[in-house]
Amino acid sequence: MPLSFKSSSFCLLACLCSASCAFAETRLGGNFVPPITNQGEEILLTSDFVCSNFLGASFSSSFINSSSNLSLLGKGLSLTFTSCQAPTNSNYALLSAAETLTFKNFSSINFTGNQSTGLGGLIYGKDIVFQSIKDLIFTTNRVAYSPASVTTSATPAITTVTTGASALQPTDSLTVENISQSIKFFGNLANFGSAISSSPTAVVKFINNTATMSFSHNFTSSGGGVIYGGSSLLFENNSGCIIFTANSCVNSLKGVTPSSGTYALGSGGAICIPTGTFELKNNQGKCTFSYNGTPNDAGAIYAETCNIVGNQGALLLDSNTAARNGGAICAKVLNIQGRGPIEFSRNRAEKGGAIFIGPSVGDPAKQTSTLTILASEGDIAFQGNMLNTKPGIRNAITVEAGGEIVSLSAQGGSRLVFYDPITHSLPTTSPSNKDITINANGASGSVVFTSKGLSSTELLLPANTTTILLGTVKIASGELKITDNAVVNVLGFATQGSGQLTLGSGGTLGLATPTGAPAAVDFTIGKLAFDPFSFLKRDFVSASVNAGTKNVTLTGALVLDEHDVTDLYDMVSLQSPVAIPIAVFKGATVTKTGFPDGEIATPSHYGYQGKWSYTWSRPLLIPAPDGGFPGGLSPSANTLYAVWNSDTLVRSTYILDPERYGEIVSNSLWISFLGNQAFSDILQDVLLIDHPGLSITAKALGAYVEHTPRQGHEGFSGRYGGYQAALSMNYTDHTTLGLSFGQLYGKTNANPYDSRCSEQMYLLSFFGRFPIVTQKSEALISWEAAYGYSKNHLNTTYLRPDKAPKSQGQWHNNSYYVLISAEHPFLNWCLLTRPLAQAWDLSGFISAEFLGGWQSKFTETGDLQRSFSRGKGYNVSLPIGCSSQWFTPFKKAPSTLTIKLAYKPDIYRVNPHNIVTVVSNQESTSISGANLRRHGLFVQIHDVVDLTEDTQAFLNYTFDGKNGFTNHRVSTGLKSTF
Structure with a gap:
């Protein structure tokens, strides 16, 4: 039968050490001399326990140690360790088990101000489980094993890095589930992963929790400010908020080259999974990564594979900083599929203001590196992300040589908006022109590149507005919108099926010409739309499609971009007729025979009354929105004009909704x-x-x-x-x-x-x-x-x-x-x-x-x-x-x-x-x-x-x-x- 312990002046440990038989009823009381070895017991608490100021540095085993499984059953009571020093020998800790170590049914578990300089950290086990607990709290614990790396004097020398020693150290798995009120890791310190450091094959899961999870102000000296290592880190089906803020790491092992393994030293201000997968999946609460920092890669998240999928709550990655790559995320493979709003804002790095993608991340033996983004049931936006080595240069994503942009998509009424540009590189040897799909797999939303919000000074720097996509961009459905002086340079372009290219004021679709690039292909536009809001302003700029040495072919008819008819037909510019030179087409040849002059379908609406049409001939008697001649005094060849004609000769009739x-x-x-x-x-x-x-x-x-x-x-x-x-x-x-x-x-x-x-x-x-x-x-x-x-x-x-x-x-x-x-x-x-x-x-x-x-x-x-x-x-x-x-x-x-x-x-x-x-x-x-x-x-x-x-x-x-x-x-x- 399980042991039952009552409180004494020596707290929980005094009770535990009075036990003499693993499976027999035990009376409590008397003094004890730790440590104690428990032979596969269930330990049942009958009152709250606090272990405080206990020194165990010289112990030959953990405070509580089991050679097999160990379960601590709280019965709604609390367990607290404060200001204790864990053993330093081997993998000993405050609590450890050779097999599964389980904590269940506690009102709270609190580890505060404890220290460990041994390999075991505070809690060590093959499989660690926290289940059905109200509050799980680890604050201001110090777990700094020394030395973090050892170099032998053999020939050749072998350098080994020790990544263990943390508040929680599983060798196979860690599961945190059904925590109801709060999970808090605050102000902890370690070499790797101040909260969790696990072996490269371990699986860490935070699942089915309703608690608010807060990981803040944690610090490590070598990598992973909060969580390090493992083959998989999973946050799934949690309904409370998840917050990683003000976590950081440094690289105390700078200059050390491990003889084997991938460690990503000094990377991951919050999370570092060097050769594993990080998944943020199907959570309902808001997730925030903010003000995390690192001197190397990934201000917030470093993972070989990163999947952010199906989260209904908002996801915010804000003000994270990396000295090298990926202000917020650095990954070899990144898959983002939102079910709620996602925002990347004010992140900074040398490369990849918000995101860095490349084969150099993680295990160098794996070369496949891809980026896939899908916005669904909410917008995904990149705004205010910067390159910290070039003040004033905006950058959302950098895809290094060898990385592939698979698709950029938005579903239904959702949008994928890039206020900051994307930078894309190709390998110097055998580069290829691969397809980049806009709105893959039936997605029908809007992918937008815009420079809206940039200051006049920022607009003077082309790097702030120019996106480079080194592949053939194909719009499968939905729309690709380029507006507000944004530039998208590609190696080829085509619309497919219902796919639509939408041009706004100053938007440019151009031909990329990097050194050593593969052969470009012609531009084919089968469905073209324009954004009337951006053009019906006095400071509008005609859009441009410039295929350089390649050909441009247009077919179909011009359409209005999807818009709010109330806002559009309330615009003062539509009080009278107006002609807009919406786009200039350039290339080796521009074929427009399949795109003749015509009417634009204008559904019944309130506001100003009239009809839209388009023509390749300049309307001489109708002014442009700025009051001048459409296209200027000397309009460019192959200029397409959109014309608004009022319903009366004098002015447009106005009908109020x-x-x-x-x-x-x-x-x-x-x-x-x-x-x-x-x-x-x-x-x-x-x-x-x-x-x-x-x-x-x-x-x-x-x-x-x-x-x-x-x-x-x-x-x-x-x-x-x-x-x-x-x-x-x-x-x-x-x-x-x-x-x-x-x-x-x-x-x-x-x-x-x-x-x-x-x-x-x-x-x-x-x-x-x-x-x-x-x-x-x-x-x-x-x-x-x-x-x-x-x-x-x-x-x-x-x-x-x-x-x-x-x-x-x-x-x-x-x-x-x-x-x-x-x-x-x-x-x-x-x-x-x-x-x-x-x-x-x-x-x-x-x-x-x-x-x-x-x-x-x-x-x-x-x-x-x-x-x-x-x-x-x-x-x-x-x-x-x-x-x-x-x-x-x-x-x-x-x-x-x-x-x-x-x-x-x-x-x-x-x-x-x-x-x-x-x-x-x-x-x-x-x-x-x-x-x-x-x-x-x-x-x-x-x-x-x-x-x-x-x-x-x-x-x-x-x-x-x-x-x-x-x-x-x-x-x-x-x-x-x-």
């Missing part, structure tokens, strides 16, 4: 009007109570409103809630005077668009009632006057296929409300209504209701900005109907139920209206709010309960409806009379 009308802004005045109505409705309770004296009323109110889209106008719906406090004086002659104050809060949603307006309303009201008595009848005249001020905050999200532009705006509304109502028993005067009035105790009333207001002008921030003018509107209605009161016979809490029913026609209206202006082009369109129907039904129910002689409670409901419009209002509150 209904999604951008923003009628919710005008409708916010309707909401302010309805807020005033809701606020004034609940004052009826005060007017219905005849108790003389000074009254104070407090109420809570809520409202719901909905209007369906009608006659081409947006609908809206909203919910609102707030409070009201009123002070009134009731006189014995049924005269009432009072005032009230309150607030309403709510949100209005547009229908059918994604616009939301939040409102905060402040309302002030004066009200009163007085009787008019004649010989035959008595009429009660009531009046209410209210003013409202509302703050409005608008958020709009536009529906676009590949993005969701958003804008915000703020403004205020001022509104007023006046109601004059006369209650009179005129129903008893009419022969037709008299029986009904007498049976139901009905009293008639007629009212005049005035609503009006105005709103401030404002301009949105964010995307697709709009400006709204000052708006206004008002409405006059004449409700006419009847009311009846019902009394309950309860003695303790009698109540009065008042019901009003009215026909409510709107007799005069000016709909709330504004002028909306598109900021980018100053095109204006008049808009108005919802066109409510003019005939409606009004129902009001008031219930007043007398709690005491001077205290009443209210519960009220109001329905105000028209065809397509519904407004529900409820309130409740208390009133006290003094």
Whole structure:
């Protein structure tokens, strides 16, 4: 049965050393003299243990040592080693096993401030397993075995490098899985791999962890700042963040030449797998490699084979530095297949600002060196990566002689974007012109080379803009876009199938002419597109296709690059006709017979109206975007022009997208009007109570409103809630005077668009009632006057296929409300209504209701900005109907139920209206709010309960409806009379 240990003043080790039999029940207690050898036990903890300040340098074995397997079972408890010194003999450590060493079910395992100068490091074993642990922490441990290399005096001399001695040292495998909260390696120091150093055949796996993994500020003197060695390092199916930051190594063995083996001395600021494979695979959390550094190769990752595949979280490689090759990654074979965004930024190296690929990496006996990149479900971007020996020179990737670029691809709506250029070299002996595929295996996205974002000084240096791809570039599908003064030089070019070449302003496709290069081939373009955004600027530059001594053949027709039609047809340049010299074609011969003048398909769109076409003849009467002659005074031969023709002779008609009308802004005045109505409705309770004296009323109110889209106008719906406090004086002659104050809060949603307006309303009201008595009848005249001020905050999200532009705006509304109502028993005067009035105790009333207001002008921030003018509107209605009161016979809490029913026609209206202006082009369109129907039904129910002689409670409901419009209002509150 497993041993069971309880804590003592000597901590865990004292307990362990009291055991005398491997498979027998053992009593605990007493002193011990380490070390202890455990014969294949499961060690079961029954409380937390801490081993602190234990010196074992002279021990002849590990603190805890097994000649076979050893399992430590934590049962949710913690294990801590702090400030201990491990044995120095042989491969001894703090914990070791000849076979499998397992740590399982701990709340935490913490190794802090421990030291080792022996070969075993801190934890040593053939197979090491950490499983089902909450926190796994190794901080500020020092494992510096000396000497790191030994040279014999034999002839010839043999130099051996010792790479072991680390915090974790597996000989066959290391598995870290199901860690739930944190994995932390901070401030550790070693010769190779301060966290993990394994044999060349070992397999290291971090799998199925939900913990955040943090490897930071670790340092090694010879290679692999955090992890070194092994045949495979795998991070797979982890959902927490993975962070490697501020790790580094130096090369203390500089000048040492090992007699055998590949060590990559001084390489891999974070990870160094000299002859193995590094895989970052199918992880869900964000992965970050930042501020890692090395004096040799690979600021972050050095691996013979590097596979970054299927990671859903963002991957960021930022500000890593290598003195020689590969600012972020140095590999012989690199395969990147993203399922989320990947960014290489601000990395630096002598060669390969972000990535270095070449056969010199890893085992020199292996010569196959390839690069494959695929962006999927997110963009991959290279921006701000530099060569540190040439300040000001941008470089994304360097592929040295013997390396092959297999494919550069993007899937679907994803993009592979190179803001920094690629450098490619060929072997000096027997170089060959191999194919470089754009969008292989059915990928259909966009591969982009652009110099956008470069300063004017950087643009003066050709190396900052020129990509060299020494092979025949073939676009299998999707597009290759060259724009914003970027240059791509190749040994041949062809579009295949649906593959498309897209040219933007200043983009150049040229012929590479390196010394000793293989024979180039002709350029064949079967599908050509242009990027209108980059050309419709005053500083545009014509693109160029220059095949040098080779031929250029064009077939097919010119098309527009895929674009956001809203952004494109909002451009001021399209207000009138414009001709763009998009590209100049040069070569030994330029064949364009299969590419005649024609129309460019222009689908139906909003914005400026017109049609595109293209021609090889210069349009003399249509200006270029810069206002000059298209192509200048002496246009080059074989210049292709794209022409925009307006739909009218004078200028292009502008049609605003209904999604951008923003009628919710005008409708916010309707909401302010309805807020005033809701606020004034609940004052009826005060007017219905005849108790003389000074009254104070407090109420809570809520409202719901909905209007369906009608006659081409947006609908809206909203919910609102707030409070009201009123002070009134009731006189014995049924005269009432009072005032009230309150607030309403709510949100209005547009229908059918994604616009939301939040409102905060402040309302002030004066009200009163007085009787008019004649010989035959008595009429009660009531009046209410209210003013409202509302703050409005608008958020709009536009529906676009590949993005969701958003804008915000703020403004205020001022509104007023006046109601004059006369209650009179005129129903008893009419022969037709008299029986009904007498049976139901009905009293008639007629009212005049005035609503009006105005709103401030404002301009949105964010995307697709709009400006709204000052708006206004008002409405006059004449409700006419009847009311009846019902009394309950309860003695303790009698109540009065008042019901009003009215026909409510709107007799005069000016709909709330504004002028909306598109900021980018100053095109204006008049808009108005919802066109409510003019005939409606009004129902009001008031219930007043007398709690005491001077205290009443209210519960009220109001329905105000028209065809397509519904407004529900409820309130409740208390009133006290003094």
